[in-house]
Amino acid sequence: MKETILEMEKYAKEYNVPIMEKESIKFIMNYIKLNNVKKILEIGTAIGYSGILMVSAAEGVELTTIERDEKRYMEAVKNVKKCGLEKQIEIVFQDAHEVNLIGRSYDLILIDAAKAQNIKFFEKFSHYLNPNGVIICDNINFHGLVGNRDDTMSKNLNSLVAKIEDFIVFLKSNKEYTTKFYDKGDGLSVSYKNKDE
Ligand code: SAH
Ligand code: MG
Numbered sequence: 326m327k328e329t330i331l332e333m334e335k336y337a338k339e340y341n342v343p344i345m346e347k348e349s350i351k352f353i354m355n356y357i358k359l360n361n362v363k364k365i366l367e368i369g370t371a372i373g374y375s376g377i378l379m380v381s382a383a384e385g386v387e388l389t390t391i392e393r394d395e396k397r398y399m400e401a402v403k404n405v406k407k408c409g410l411e412k413q414i415e416i417v418f419q420d421a422h423e424v425n426l427i428g429r430s431y432d433l434i435l436i437d438a439a440k441a442q443n444i445k446f447f448e449k450f451s452h453y454l455n456p457n458g459v460i461i462c463d464n465i466n467f468h469g470l471v472g473n474r475d476d477t478m479s480k481n482l483n484s485l486v487a488k489i490e491d492f493i494v495f496l497k498s499n500k501e502y503t504t505k506f507y508d509k510g511d512g513l514s515v516s517y518k519n520k521d522e
Contacts, residue, residue: 346510369438373401466512
């Protein structure tokens, strides 16, 4: 397991797979332990790195994780097998926009897919959140570019960062959820559903 994790880190570097930074995944693993998280949904599996670590954070954790890229999906399947976690990790090879999870619910939802789609994913998957659950999003600082856009950036990058800034505004102004932002790794948001009064 430890060796597979190291191999995945090496693979990610070599093939430019944007796996989560150590500080961020440690923060999430700690959250899982402290809050008795059992069911997790992840949007954006990549090669299974964050998924495998989340499931290893505590006993009895189960994960459903979604990936649309075939090569990465195949890599993730291989890595999950290597760690003997096939029973705890279900990898769905599909575009997250098309996935239907009716009847399911989760204690933690990790959104770590296409950053321009964060609002859409938040709105779609928040319906599957348990009452005391949280929605965590990665790359909220996007390499320090969020809040620091300028004209030297390419148009694509500028519009991507602008979408992350829109997402932050969306979270801050959301009346149903309270969000805390953490400067861990590339930046995390943690959103809790407000209790009805
Ligand atoms: N959570 C992973 C890293 C995910 S990288 C880790 O830390 O180990 C983001 C992944 O999201 C990419 O592999 C990309 O293919 C996938 N992705 C992006 N948009 C998606 C979508 N609409 N549906 C499913 N997967 C998506
Ligand atoms: Mg990420």
